[in-house]
Amino acid sequence: MIVDLQRFIAAGRPFWTELERMLDRLEAEPELRMTLPQLQTFHHLYERTAADLAKVTTLSSEPETRRYLENLVARAYGEIHETREKRRRFYPVKWFFQTLPQTFRRHVRAFYLSVAITLAGCAFGGLAIAFDPDAKPVLMPFSHLLEDPAKRVAEEEKATHDRLAGVKTTFSVELMTHNTQVSIFTLALGMTWGVGTIIMLFYNGVILGAVAVDYIRAGQTKFLLGWLMPHGVVEIPAILIAGQAGLMLALALIGRGSRASLKTRLREISGDVVTLIFGVGVLLVWAGFVEAFLSQYHEPVIPYGVKIAFGAVELILLTLFLSKSGKSKKTEDGNLD
Amino acid sequence: MKTSTLVIRTPEGIVFSQLLAGPVTRFFAWFIDQLCIGVAMSVLGIALRLLELISLDFGFALSVIVYFVVNIGYGIFFEWAWRGQTIGKKLLRLRVVDVEGMRLQFNQIVVRNLLRFVDSLPAFYFVGGLACWLNPRCQRLGDLAANTVVIRNPRVAEPDLDQLLAGKYNSLRQYPHLAARLRQRISPSEAGIALQALLRRGEFDPVARVELFGDLAAYFRAKVEFPAEVTEGVADEQYLRNVVDVLYRTRGEVPAPGGPLQ
Numbered sequence: 001m002i003v004d005l006q007r008f009i010a011a012g013r014p015f016w017t018e019l020e021r022m023l024d025r026l027e028a029e030p031e032l033r034m035t036l037p038q039l040q041t042f043h044h045l046y047e048r049t050a051a052d053l054a055k056v057t058t059l060s061s062e063p064e065t066r067r068y069l070e071n072l073v074a075r076a077y078g079e080i081h082e083t084r085e086k087r088r089r090f091y092p093v094k095w096f097f098q099t100l101p102q103t104f105r106r107h108v109r110a111f112y113l114s115v116a117i118t119l120a121g122c123a124f125g126g127l128a129i130a131f132d133p134d135a136k137p138v139l140m141p142f143s144h145l146l147e148d149p150a151k152r153v154a155e156e157e158k159a160t161h162d163r164l165a166g167v168k169t170t171f172s173v174e175l176m177t178h179n180t181q182v183s184i185f186t187l188a189l190g191m192t193w194g195v196g197t198i199i200m201l202f203y204n205g206v207i208l209g210a211v212a213v214d215y216i217r218a219g220q221t222k223f224l225l226g227w228l229m230p231h232g233v234v235e236i237p238a239i240l241i242a243g244q245a246g247l248m249l250a251l252a253l254i255g256r257g258s259r260a261s262l263k264t265r266l267r268e269i270s271g272d273v274v275t276l277i278f279g280v281g282v283l284l285v286w287a288g289f290v291e292a293f294l295s296q297y298h299e300p301v302i303p304y305g306v307k308i309a310f311g312a313v314e315l316i317l318l319t320l321f322l323s324k325s326g327k328s329k330k331t332e333d334g335n336l337d
Numbered sequence: 338m339k340t341s342t343l344v345i346r347t348p349e350g351i352v353f354s355q356l357l358a359g360p361v362t363r364f365f366a367w368f369i370d371q372l373c374i375g376v377a378m379s380v381l382g383i384a385l386r387l388l389e390l391i392s393l394d395f396g397f398a399l400s401v402i403v404y405f406v407v408n409i410g411y412g413i414f415f416e417w418a419w420r421g422q423t424i425g426k427k428l429l430r431l432r433v434v435d436v437e438g439m440r441l442q443f444n445q446i447v448v449r450n451l452l453r454f455v456d457s458l459p460a461f462y463f464v465g466g467l468a469c470w471l472n473p474r475c476q477r478l479g480d481l482a483a484n485t486v487v488i489r490n491p492r493v494a495e496p497d498l499d500q501l502l503a504g505k506y507n508s509l510r511q512y513p514h515l516a517a518r519l520r521q522r523i524s525p526s527e528a529g530i531a532l533q534a535l536l537r538r539g540e541f542d543p544v545a546r547v548e549l550f551g552d553l554a555a556y557f558r559a560k561v562e563f564p565a566e567v568t569e570g571v572a573d574e575q576y577l578r579n580v581v582d583v584l585y586r587t588r589g590e591v592p593a594p595g596g597p598l599q
Contacts, residue, residue, distance in 0.1 A: 027420075050351040057352075070353045077347050078440040169398040177405040181454075184409075188455040191478040196455070249482060263436065263484050270483060271444045277451065 009065065012052045016072060019045040023075050031089060046076040098326035100279040103272045104241065105323070107248050114243035117198055118236075121205020126213040128206075133217075139210045149218035156223075156298045164296055172292030179235060179284045183242035187249070187277055194250025201243045208236070226304035229311025231291035237318060238283040245276040290314075343474060343486055345438040355488040358431045360469040363487055364462065369425030374411055378404060412450040417443060429489070436474065436484045445483040452479030508567035509579045516583045519561045528584045531557065531577055538574070550574040 022042055026032060034042060053069040104111065128135050136146060164171055182200075189196025215224035252265040260268070294307065344354045358366075381403055389396030415423040421433035421441050433449070435441050456465025456477045465477035474486050509516055534553055538546060554573035557580045568576065 047349060050347065050349050053353070054351055073347070073351060074345070074353055074355075074438055077345070077438050078435065081348070081438075082440045166394050167397075169394045170401065173398040173401045177401055180405070184451050185454045188452045188478075191452060191455055191482055266482055267484050270448050271442075274444045274447045277447075 008055070012049075015045055015048045016052070016069070019049050019072055019076060023072070023079065026079055043080065046073070046080055049073055049076065095275075096279075096282065099275055101322050101325040103275045104244075104279070107244060107272060110247040110251065111240060111244040113247055114201055114240045117201040117243070118205035118208070118240060121202035122209030122212070124202075125206035125209030129210045129213045130217070136210070136214065140207055145211060149215045149220045153220050153223045157300065164292065168292050172288045175291050176285050176288030179238070179288065180281050183239055183280045183284065184277065186239065186242040187246045187273065190246030190249030191253065193253055194247055197243055197246030197250060201240070204239055222304050223298065225311070226298060226307040227295055230307050230314070231287045231295045233311045233315040234283050234290070234318060235287035238280045238287060241276055241283070242280045245273045245280075248273055343436070343488060355434070356490070357475045358487040358489040359475055360466045362429055362431065362489065363469065364466065366423070366425035366429045366431050367462065369428055370411065370423050373424045374407055377407055381407070409450070412453070413446055416446045416450070426487070431487050431489050433485050433487055436486050441485070445485050449479035449483035449485050452482050507579045507582045508571065509563060509583050511567060512563060515561055515563055519580065519583055522560050523557070523584060528581070531581050532585065535577060535581055547573075550577055553577055
């Protein structure tokens with residue numbers, strides 16, 4: 001009960017000011033670690049201010065004081081009851097070589113699911129083209145893929161001028177941004193209980209399978225590998241990882257076998273989803289460069305063997321990176337990873 | 338059930354509530370943000386065109402990157418730098434906060450902004466708007482995934498008490514201890530009723546006005562009994578003015594809490 005408002009505010013003001021000062025400092029310096037006495041002081045100030053708020057809530061004449069105290073208590077509440085790790089300085093190298101592959105491995109089942117869906121799409125697209133080649137315009141509604149593979153290869157190998165001359169950087173950047181948008185979309189569709197993500201992965205698989213079978217049937221396997229492998233061995237896994245992130249969202253939404261609440265389940269995976277999608281972005285930047293500056297050049301400019309070997313080396317490095325990078329002795333024992 | 342407030346109860350038993358922003362207000366904030374992105378792109382476009390003079394390919398490529406980064410990064414950057422606000426949200430006094438009152442994390446901001454891709458389907462945020470409409474906490478899909486809500490801090494219009502109470506002698510102030518007791522016993526909603534009655538007094542039928550102020554004055558007289566010398570001969574409406582004056586105006590007795598503390 002507040003009888004003397006003036007005395008109440010005069011008595012509380014030093015505590016409120018001190019709490020506000022500490023909160024400002026905590027918010028401005030995220031890496032700040034308080035000592036035990038500082039923590040005790042902070043907790044005491046929070047409890048004192050919360051008690052003052054409880055008193056002033058019943059008072060009609062002090063809406064400003066109430067709003068001020070509500071704001072202070074809300075900020076302090078967030079700091080005190082927050083159990084998630086506090087943001088720290090960001091180390092890009094450590095993030096890329098440790099956090100990203102560790103996160104990938106932690107949710108590798110979702111990745112396998114993503115691969116399985118894409119492979120199912122590949123099988124469907126490949127079989128559809130094999131049994132009904134006339135279905136090409138339906139399966140691949142992109143004009144540059146509708147051409148006869150043998151004719152295209154002949155044209156590409158005969159080309160005397162660089163058709164990407166003067167636009168290579170733009171082409172490369174357009175590939176990066178487009179593929180990143182598709183990846184984000186694949187991830188975001190996880191919120192449709194995974195239905196949208198599954199459709200995106202399956203459809204990507206259908207196009208990939210259809211193109212592959214189309215070129216193989218035309219006897220252009222070597223060209224196909226030389227064309228797709230340099231960028232595809234990074235780009236396709238990147239889309240698969242985006243699908244993995246989307247499926248993680250979907251699994252958290254569905255919550256099968258988990259007793260945690262929806263909020264808790266989503267909270268648990270949100271950091272990992274962000275790590276994966278940023279990793280996808282990095283991979284797609286690399287794939288965009290390779291596609292514009294290497295994949296589009298064929299024999300006699302670059303021998304297919306060199307392109308295929310380049311793709312194979314990339315694939316091995318990517319596999320090693322995702323499966324081994326960031327593994328400590330502890331994780332190898334299976335304690336953490 | 339749909340509610341317009343987010344109520345947070347701390348383990349210490351303290352309850353504080355925040356008003357939730359509806360889909361229409363949020364749409365306007367988004368529209369302002371789009372205008373800001375448009376302006377930023379126009380300004381950057383002029384600079385990038387100069388680069389195209391040096392290298393057309395490099396200039397175009399940089400334009401594509403800048404457009405992509407500004408579009409995707411605008412919300413993430415501002416919500417992180419301004420603790421849950423973009424320019425549009427700031428103008429409309431909206432803020433993104435954690436659904437449980439916790440500290441807003443970078444991951445949450447990224448997730449809610451990336452999921453705009455789904456919320457904006459098929460056009461003009463139809464999916465997000467629908468989700469917001471149906472969700473009890475007005476959350477679009479991005480907010481659901483990120484465990485965030487958008488709250489609003491409306492500017493509370495202060496009643497023009499000077500116009501209402503100007504030049505009137507308030508006999509209740511002769512007894513500061515009773516005035517303090519009055520402040521203590523009257524709840525915020527009761528004070529609000531008295532204030533509204535005075536502010537809207539011109540709208541009442543004369544007979545109804547006399548009856549209403551009679552009832553209200555009797556109610557407030559019963560709350561705290563002042564000596565007869567300050568209440569006798571005072572009209573009911575004037576008595577209510579004095580009560581509101583005591584409740585809402587401190588006349589410099591108490592330092593304004595917002596001032597030196599902030």
